[in-house]
Amino acid sequence: MTLPLEAIELDAFRKRHEHDTFWCGLLLGGCGVQLTTNLYTDRVCHFAHHPGADASSHRCGRRARGVASADHLYVKAAAVAWPRAAGHPGDTVEFDFARPDGAEIGSVLDIRFKERGLRVHLDQAVAPVWDEDGREPVLGVSVPVDRDTLIDRWYIHRIRLDSIGISRQVRIGTEAFMCR
Incomplete structure (x- = not known):
């Protein structure tokens, strides 16, 4: 529940x-x-x-007791707020605290907006699956990505949660492949 x-x-x-x-x-x-x-x-x-x-x-x-132990809840709250902030208050957002391969609750969060979705990997417990049907991986800062994947995709989505007072702020950005 x-x-x-x-x-x-x-x-x-x-x-x-x-x-x-x-x-x-x-x-x-x-x-x-x-x-x-x-x-x-x-x-x-x-x-x-x-x-x-x-x-x-x-x-x-x-086991989960630290400041990050509720990060999955903060991500869920941010995802609920996104449609409202974008002027789409009637849009529904569905969630699943997924447990692929027996991962602990809070490691992976599935978020579905209409027909597309995100699979948020907050830790390394579950390896991301790229180009999965309608679900784009979003990786926590501690989740590694190999160079070949970054070269093939050109970018990946990243999520970071920062402590602000007694709350956590959700930040999403991209990590891009840089030619050297």
Whole structure:
């Protein structure tokens, strides 16, 4: 299940699921402890471990904990904002936190705009597939690309997330082949 990223959407989500409970996924390396929803207006809303009597001593086995652990959520929020910013507020954007080859959630994010899409590789867990049907790879700064691919394609798309205060700013650009 994906939690809405914005506070106004989280309120509706909480009402819709007021009788449901959420748990840290064991299949994702989590601990199985109950989760709660954290509402923020200055960063993305997210699930967090439910504060209980043993909250201070609780250790979850989930590996992703650093500043970049929510980057997939920031990319999703930016992708939702793109059509609005371009004057197309009715355009829908579909997402899938893909897990090709068993990759962890957050490594790869599929974004579909109408008939075309992007496959965002935030880390090196999954090698990009070039010229895949309707899905253009966008590589995180840590994802290498071999020189032959860059020569054949002339450019690739890159994504970088920078910390701005307590939030993350999504930046997309290109890396071009340069003749020397």
